Amino acid sequence: xxxxxxxxxxxxxxxxxxxxxNCSYKTSINNLQWYRQNxxxxxxxxxxxxxxxxxxxxxxxxxxxxxxxxxxxxxITASRAADTASYFCASYNFNKFYFGSGTKLNVKP
Amino acid sequence: GAVVSQHPSWVICKSGxxxxxxxxxLDFQATTMFWYRQFPKQSLMLMAxxxxxxxxxxxxxxxxxxxxxxxxxLTLSTLTVTSAHPEDSSFYICSAGRxxxxxxxxxxxxxxxxxx
Numbered sequence: 119x120x121x122x123x124x125x126x127x128x129x130x131x132x133x134x135x136x137x138x139x140n141c142s143y144k145t146s147i148n149n150l151q152w153y154r155q156n157x158x159x160x161x162x163x164x165x166x167x168x169x170x171x172x173x174x175x176x177x178x179x180x181x182x183x184x185x186x187x188x189x190x191x192x193x194i195t196a197s198r199a200a201d202t203a204s205y206f207c208a209s210y211n212f213n214k215f216y217f218g219s220g221t222k223l224n225v226k227p
Numbered sequence: 228g229a230v231v232s233q234h235p236s237w238v239i240c241k242s243g244x245x246x247x248x249x250x251x252x253l254d255f256q257a258t259t260m261f262w263y264r265q266f267p268k269q270s271l272m273l274m275a276x277x278x279x280x281x282x283x284x285x286x287x288x289x290x291x292x293x294x295x296x297x298x299x300x301l302t303l304s305t306l307t308v309t310s311a312h313p314e315d316s317s318f319y320i321c322s323a324g325r326x327x328x329x330x331x332x333x334x335x336x337x338x339x340x341x342x343x
Contacts, residue, residue, distance in 0.1 A: 149330060160233070160320055160334035161271075206270060210330050215261060215322075217271040 122188075124207060124218040132226050137194040139221040141207030142187075148211045150183055152192050155204045155220075164205075165192075199227040229255050229325045233335025240311055241343055248306045248338045250321030256301035257323035261332065262294075265318040277304040311342040 122143040131137055143150065149168045153161040167174045167183045167190070174181045180193040190207055202225045207218040230253040240246050250260055258279045263271040275296050276284040283296035293315075295307040304323075308315050318339050322332040 151331065153332075153334075158318070158337070158339070160231075160336045161322075161332070162334070163331050166331060208332070213259065213324075214273065214276065215332055216273060217263075219270045222268075 122207075122209075122216075122218050124205075124221045126221060127219070128222045128224070130224040130226065131197055133197060133199055135197055135225075137197050137201070137223055137225070139192050139205055139223070141190045141192070141218045143190070143207070143209040143216070143218065144188065145209065145216075146211060147185070147209045149209075150181075150190050151208045151210060151215075152179075152181060152190075153206045153208060153217075155206065157203075161206065194223075197223075197225045199225050201225050229323075229333040231257075231321065231323050231333045231335040233321050233338055235338055236336060237339040237341075239341045239343065242312055243310055245307055245309045246311055246340060248308075248319055248321070248340075250304045250306070250323070250335050252302045252323045252333070255323075255325055257304075257325070258301060260298060260304040260321055260323045262296060262304075262306050263320045263322065265320060265337075267318075271320065274306075279304075308340065311340070313342045316340055316342045 124141045151166045152164045155161045165176045178195045183190045204222045206220045208215045232251045260277040262274045277298040279298045285291045298304040320337040322334045
């Protein structure tokens, strides 16, 4: 990808379990964001964390950022079947957004 | 909330023809729009940044004569795939920046192009 890698590439869990996905980026950032994509559709913004923040919460989502390691993680707690989608991190700097390689999450009911 | 409309959602064309994809911000003004290309099961590749009233900025390796971008108004950007070939078949997604500093993207639903 233009920006970096995400792992795992694919994750399959049972409903109710937590899902953790990780993202690495290559350049300095102003902020880092996570987006969700349902199959064959556009992306939906989930959460934004600024470069001077280390952790952020939004509902069942928890994002961490480690700028020294150029990495971020997204935790989805108490997953639901409706969370099944692909998740991408996106780094933002100098008015450009670059996306990671994505994690395909499958939540089994 | 902010809505971006992208049209057409899918298009099939013959090799050698040109195809235009429109991206409209419906309830906000977007001085900057972004065009991405996504191959099956892969990430989004930034093709170009579309700037209202000026030339688009293309990413390295993207042919500007092949992928023509026009951003004539604050609510409309267009991507024209010229002389399309089968290798241009892909999912094209536009997005517009919103929020303070326009640093959150609102995406269109994407356009699937198939070139026969």
